[in-house]
Amino acid sequence: MNLKQKAAEKAVEAIQDGMKVGLGTGSTAYWAIQKIGERVAQGLHIQAVATSQASEDLARELGIPIIPFDQIGRLDVTIDGADEVNEQLVLVKGGGGALLREKIVESNSDRLIIIVDESKDVKVLGTFPLPVEVVPFASEWTLEALRQTGCQAEWRIQDGERYLTDNGNYIADCRYGTIENPQELEIRLNQIPGVVENGLFINMADQVIIARANGQIDIRNK
Numbered sequence: 001m002n003l004k005q006k007a008a009e010k011a012v013e014a015i016q017d018g019m020k021v022g023l024g025t026g027s028t029a030y031w032a033i034q035k036i037g038e039r040v041a042q043g044l045h046i047q048a049v050a051t052s053q054a055s056e057d058l059a060r061e062l063g064i065p066i067i068p069f070d071q072i073g074r075l076d077v078t079i080d081g082a083d084e085v086n087e088q089l090v091l092v093k094g095g096g097g098a099l100l101r102e103k104i105v106e107s108n109s110d111r112l113i114i115i116v117d118e119s120k121d122v123k124v125l126g127t128f129p130l131p132v133e134v135v136p137f138a139s140e141w142t143l144e145a146l147r148q149t150g151c152q153a154e155w156r157i158q159d160g161e162r163y164l165t166d167n168g169n170y171i172a173d174c175r176y177g178t179i180e181n182p183q184e185l186e187i188r189l190n191q192i193p194g195v196v197e198n199g200l201f202i203n204m205a206d207q208v209i210i211a212r213a214n215g216q217i218d219i220r221n222k
C-alpha cells in the first residue's frame with residue numbers, strides 16, 4: 001500500500017453511519033474516496049458532496065450518494081489532501097486546482113482531516129508555489145498585483161492552454177520560496193480585486209494524518 005493510500009485509509013476510519021461527508025480532490029483524496037466507496041458497498045450509509053467534478057464523478061462511479069450542495073446542510077467531516085502542511089496545521093492547497101470549492105466545502109464542515117505522505121510535511125511553507133484563483137477579467141493586472149506581494153507568479157498551463165478551474169477561472173502559481181507569515185499574506189492576497197481565493201488554509205484543519213516511509217503514521221491534532 002502506498003503512503004497516500006495509508007493516510008487515506010486511516011482517515012476514513014473516522015466516517016460513521018449517517019454522516020454528511022465532504023470529498024477532497026487529488027491523488028491522496030482519490031484513495032479516501034475509493035475506501036469510502038468500498039465501505040458504502042458494504043452497507044455504510046452516508047451523504048456526500050465533492051470538491052471537484054473529478055471527485056464527484058469518481059464518487060458516483062463507486063456508488064457514493066452525492067447530494068446537491070444546497071440540500072445537504074452542514075457537513076460532519078471532510079477528508080482532503082494538501083500540497084504542504086506545517087507544525088501549526090497551516091496548509092498550502094490547490095495543486096489540483098480545486099482550492100475554491102475546497103475552501104467553501106471545508107469551511108462548512110465540522111471537522112477537516114488532511115491526509116498526506118511525509119513529503120508534504122514542511123518546517124516553512126512556500127517551496128510549493130501557492131495557487132491563487134483569479135477571475136479572467138483583466139487578469140494581467142491581477143497577476144501583476146500578485147507579483148507585488150513578493151512572488152514570481154505565472155499562469156498555470158495545461159496542454160498548452162491556460163488552465164481553467166471548475167469555476168471557469170485561472171490559477172496563478174505564486175513562488176514565494178518561503179512564506180514566513182501566512183496570516184499576513186492571506187490578508188494581502190484577499191485584498192487584491194480579481195483574486196477569488198488563495199491556497200492558504202489557516203485555522204481550518206482539525207487533524208493532519210502523515211504517512212511515513214518507515215511505516216509510522218503521525219497524527220497531528222489542532
Ligand SMILES: O=C(CO)[C@H](O)[C@H](O)COP(=O)(O)O
Pocket residue numbers: 024025026027028029080081082083092093094095096097098099102
Ligand atoms: O489541494 C488539492 C487540490 O486542489 C490537493 O489536495 C493537493 O493538491 C494535494 O494533491 P495530491 O494528493 O494529488 O498530492
